[in-house]
Amino acid sequence: METKGINSSKAPEPVGLYPHARRVGNLLFLSGVGPRERGTKKIPGVELDEDGNIISYDIEKQCHSVFGNIKAILEDAGSKWENMIDVTVFLTNMKDDFPIYNRVYAEYFKDANPCRTTVEINCLPTPIAIELKVIATI
Numbered sequence: 001m002e003t004k005g006i007n008s009s010k011a012p013e014p015v016g017l018y019p020h021a022r023r024v025g026n027l028l029f030l031s032g033v034g035p036r037e038r039g040t041k042k043i044p045g046v047e048l049d050e051d052g053n054i055i056s057y058d059i060e061k062q063c064h065s066v067f068g069n070i071k072a073i074l075e076d077a078g079s080k081w082e083n084m085i086d087v088t089v090f091l092t093n094m095k096d097d098f099p100i101y102n103r104v105y106a107e108y109f110k111d112a113n114p115c116r117t118t119v120e121i122n123c124l125p126t127p128i129a130i131e132l133k134v135i136a137t138i
Contacts, residue, residue: 010072012036015125020073028079030134035065043128054127059097062130063104079136084114086135094120
C-alpha cells in the first residue's frame with residue numbers, strides 16, 4: 001500500500017526528520033503536534049528565561065494553539081476536524097493542567113468526538129506543556 005508524507009504550510013515546522021502527517025489509504029496519521037507558531041520558536045502562553053527554561057506557561061493558550069495547528073494539518077492533508085477518530089494527548093502536568101485542558105478540549109471536540117487517551121509525561125522535546133497525536137480519515 002502506498003503511503004504519502006504530508007507537510008502543512010500553516011503548522012509549525014517539525015523539530016526533527018518527520019512529516020506533519022502520513023496518509024495510508026483513507027487513514028491520516030499525524031505526528032506529534034504542539035502549540036508552537038509556524039516560522040518561529042514562539043510558543044503561545046510560554047515565558048522562558050535566558051537559558052530557555054520555562055518561567056511560566058498558560059495551558060489554555062497552548063490548547064487553543066495546538067488545536068489550531070491540528071486543524072491546519074488536517075485541512076492541508078485533505079481531511080477535516082470532524083474526521084478525527086483517535087487522539088492521544090500528552091500533558092506535562094496532569095494535576096494542574098487537566099481541568100483546564102479538559103474544558104477547552106470539550107469546546108473544540110464536541111462535534112468530532114474521537115476516542116481519546118490522555119497521559120502525563122515528564123517533558124516534551126520543546127518547552128511546551130501539551131502535544132497531540134491524531135488519527136483521522138480522509
